[in-house]
Amino acid sequence: MLHGKVLVAQGGGPTAVINQSMVGAVLESRKFRNVDLVYGAHHGVRGIINEEFLDLTQETSHNLEAVAQTPSSALGSTRDKPDLKYCQEVFKVLQAHGIAYFFYIGGNDSSDTVRIVSEEAHKAGYPLRCIHIPKTIDNDLVHNDHTPGFPSAARFVAQAFMGANLDNSALKGVYIAVVMGRHAGFLTAASALGKKFPDDGPHLIYIPERNFSVDSFLGDVKACYEKHGRCVVAVSEGIHDENGAPIITKLSKDVEKDAHGNIQLSGTGALADLLCEEVKAKLGIKRVRGDTFGYVQRSFIGCVSDLDQREAREVGEKAVQYAMWGAVDGSVTIQRTGFYSVDYKLLPLEMVAGKTRVMEDHFIAESGTDVTDAFRMYLRPLLGSGMPDAFRLRLNSVPKILKR
Amino acid sequence: MLHGKVLVAQGGGPTAVINQSMVGAVLESRKFRNVDLVYGAHHGVRGIINEEFLDLTQETSHNLEAVAQTPSSALGSTRDKPDLKYCQEVFKVLQAHGIAYFFYIGGNDSSDTVRIVSEEAHKAGYPLRCIHIPKTIDNDLVHNDHTPGFPSAARFVAQAFMGANLDNSALKGVYIAVVMGRHAGFLTAASALGKKFPDDGPHLIYIPERNFSVDSFLGDVKACYEKHGRCVVAVSEGIHDENGAPIITKLSKDVEKDAHGNIQLSGTGALADLLCEEVKAKLGIKRVRGDTFGYVQRSFIGCVSDLDQREAREVGEKAVQYAMWGAVDGSVTIQRTGFYSVDYKLLPLEMVAGKTRVMEDHFIAESGTDVTDAFRMYLRPLLGSGMPDAFRLRLNSVPKILKR
Known part of the structure; x- marks a missing residue:
């Protein structure tokens, strides 16, 4: 010794x-x-x-x-x-x-x-x-x-999406939240653990392990919105196109640079905002909201x-x-x-040392916008005990009288 | 009956x-x-x-x-x-x-x-x-x-700032987070309940009850940064100038509008991003990060x-x-x-009905960028039981050998 x-x-x-x-x-x-x-x-x-x-x-x-x-x-x-x-x-x-x-x-x-x-x-x-x-x-x-560190951040992301899904279900529209993780999509994929009922969001999950195409994204959102009347989307900050170019720089061609000639790449809400703009402009959906979880997701106290x-x-x-x-x-x-x-x-x-793991293929659904049950099995125990649960009312509809 | x-x-x-x-x-x-x-x-x-x-x-x-x-x-x-x-x-x-x-x-x-x-x-x-x-x-x-609804949202904001302050203290720089509340600053002011030690953030709190001046803001941030080597700022989404014009529209004059001619006012990270740009450009501080708490603050499950x-x-x-x-x-x-x-x-x-309360004067510090003890006394019991607490190491410094 x-x-x-x-x-x-x-x-x-x-x-x-x-x-x-x-x-x-x-x-x-x-x-x-x-x-x-x-x-x-x-x-x-x-x-x-x-x-x-x-x-x-x-x-x-x-x-x-x-x-x-x-x-x-x-x-x-x-x-x-x-x-x-x-x-x-x-x-x-x-x-x-x-x-x-x-x-x-x-x-x-x-x-x-x-x-x-x-x-x-x-x-x-x-x-x-x-x-x-x-x-x-x-x-x-x-x-x-x-x-x-990952399990606690994943728990925050799962809980945040449980809440965001409930919020989006009360006031319908498109909700896009950007999650940390430049190369690996694990943390973004953790959003899937916020789902309970089959129509719960996140309905779409975009990770850096798959190439991102703005057109496919818009098509996915449109289909989901038509089906559910709403759409909750989890996006990794690291999404990129088939050439590896970050989506934020791709979309930023459509907008002017700021007064100082820069487009910020992290610690900003720019990517969420740009994706929201795309959805509003191309799909004509009115209520589109973007959040960026930012630093809260890694240092929130009490989760x-x-x-x-x-x-x-x-x-x-x-x-x-x-x-x-x-x-x-x-x-x-x-x-x-x-x-x-x-x-x-x-x-x-x-x-x-110096090596980077990314999400294994068997954790990613065929569609590329969801996770597999293998991933849910992998992640669930890591979230720890006392995970909150979400409940909803049964839809016992009352017959209409005036508008029969 | x-x-x-x-x-x-x-x-x-x-x-x-x-x-x-x-x-x-x-x-x-x-x-x-x-x-x-x-x-x-x-x-x-x-x-x-x-x-x-x-x-x-x-x-x-x-x-x-x-x-x-x-x-x-x-x-x-x-x-x-x-x-x-x-x-x-x-x-x-x-x-x-x-x-x-x-x-x-x-x-x-x-x-x-x-x-x-x-x-x-x-x-x-x-x-x-x-x-x-x-x-x-x-x-x-x-x-x-x-x-x-306010106490739980306030608890989220206080806990988020407790974490953000710890994060900012580990990796120093300027951190700006935008909080909901278009007319009343209560929720933004709740960030003050995240403070424990005297040098903890948020160091500056901007609420709609006081007029916001970009120049004063930059002066405040500069003074804080010089004193603590870092600065944590809480900003209400509703901040406005002396004429009632929202700051986001004021700052947006400096930047181009997006491809569709709009600047988003809510559900976006724009205000935080614009304030960060100002700090970077005018104060020359490198590490400046902006978050917008967004929908997470009102619907987060488990806080x-x-x-x-x-x-x-x-x-x-x-x-x-x-x-x-x-x-x-x-x-x-x-x-x-x-x-x-x-x-x-x-x-x-x-x-x-239809009336709007704003923060009473005795809740707001003379400086206009902090709360009073009366506000702390008012808010603390509302946060409920089991509030997390933050601890730090004692700075028992070891004498240098090489660089004496």
Whole structure:
């Protein structure tokens, strides 16, 4: 067992449960005698190269437990994507501070950072144990059944669509909501779990795994509107045409650019608005509304999957156990073993690092605008306990008197 | 006591608890012997003039209780704003179907419809008891301490900002979220209840009760960004300049109109996007993100104030009791009697109908961009039990080694 300090860092976009992983790693590390101190990097790898460390050994376990229940990255995060030189800087700082264990919680980019730092340490002959802890609402890490953070975001999206469907059913029209996920459609597809009755929305689901055509989209919406008198649509922000061009840039040809010459691609409501314009203009439907779930979907407090909480905690704890009792670096992964049970496996960093998983074909319906029962079976247990349920009145119609 | 049928209808925008009021009225009505049948109007007043009634006497009480817990208008709603002629049509249908009790759940417009229908019945000498049951997420009914539906929407907004603030604190920048409420700022102001620590966001709150100036806004954001390195802003969709012109139309002068010559005013992300553009262009801040809470805020399932549930149920029940044991038409109102307790009072329809309440001055801070403690005291109990709480790590900084 290496002797020295532990460093924990959080990278990329926050999730509802990323603090569970951090606290799992910190509390587990504090149990080991060979650990001098437990540091947290303030604002991810950027905090490392700036030597901004917090001493988490001085944090009460009570407060750590409270922070674990709080969404978003309590250590702060960064959007920096380190290249080799950046990672060499990271390594230098770790060395200077006597870090023996480096735990980095993040997605594909973060796992690649861990891989490079691990290589640098090997090259320098410096004893450093590097472990990547999985996290991403996009669910796009390979060799993982799913990733911590995704279940809670999926629960938010499913609940949001349950409500939006009820709203749209009370005041009929077309409702389009844009969901996060640039390359993988998992989170957008989670909207399907909001459906209960056969005519419930979302009636159409568009994901980046299938090419998007504005004409087919308009045809789909028209058919649905004619059938149900309404249409609820889930759209991934990452939809693109057959050449891979994002739909937002395609549609933006029809509209002028803003005063500053830019069309925003994320953190805006532009894609939903543009699709709504298309529906209004080409289909002549009056009540067309567009929402973009935005940041609410990944950091909303009070809509968390309890299963996600537990697993996020366990990957943090397991990371430390693998680091202490094992002799190799790696990435902690989630493997499904039953309905529903999981196990955690440490895989070589290069198996996970920098790779992107997308939705498997058997999760996507033939039509390309719906999910399969296999996907519902896959996702349902992840949403956790206490999912709300929607009910409706029976339509016992009364005979007309005046307009018989 | 009048003998005949009961008709219940839901109007305007759905809320998370409007079905509680409907079920309260239906179940209470079914207890009275002088009530033959209990009807529900399918899609509000539009359903009445189309004679689209559902027989709710055939509905199980078990299913009614389940529907009561479900957000959005289970009977369906309408955006129709009846004029005198429309109300005369409504009255004709009520008369033809032998309706003796008319309960209409809605906001200002709906209360005005009840008022006109009541007058028509009086003129015609037809015995009809008309009661308005309050509902609106905007909280803009006069003579009410608050209105059912507002507390749950306020809870969503507060929780959304708690999360957005944590997210913005992990990945710093400017975050602007647009909240519903065209004339009254109550719902936008509810964002303040997401604050815990002194430097938490929302740092700036813009409501329609104060004139909005783009220049002051930019100055406020700049000052906040310089102080905290970040800025979280809550904006009402109804903000306007000193002449009452909506800001979205003002800012839209800077951008081209879309291919169809329109700028959308609601159900779009345009206002948030335009404000973000201003901040990027004029303040040179890079990470600027805009969200529009949209329909999620009023119909999200699983984020409901239990106090709101109970009160929404009680106003429905009280409406029936006032109708049965009283001799006058009116609007059920919520009166606060303690910290926290309420009572329900039947007021004459003309006192409530068609009037709009806005935020009282003592709820708005001198700066015009924050709320007062009086507002916090007013709103906190309405949010109900089990509000989530946010925690943070203590900043026990570690001394630098390389960059001393």
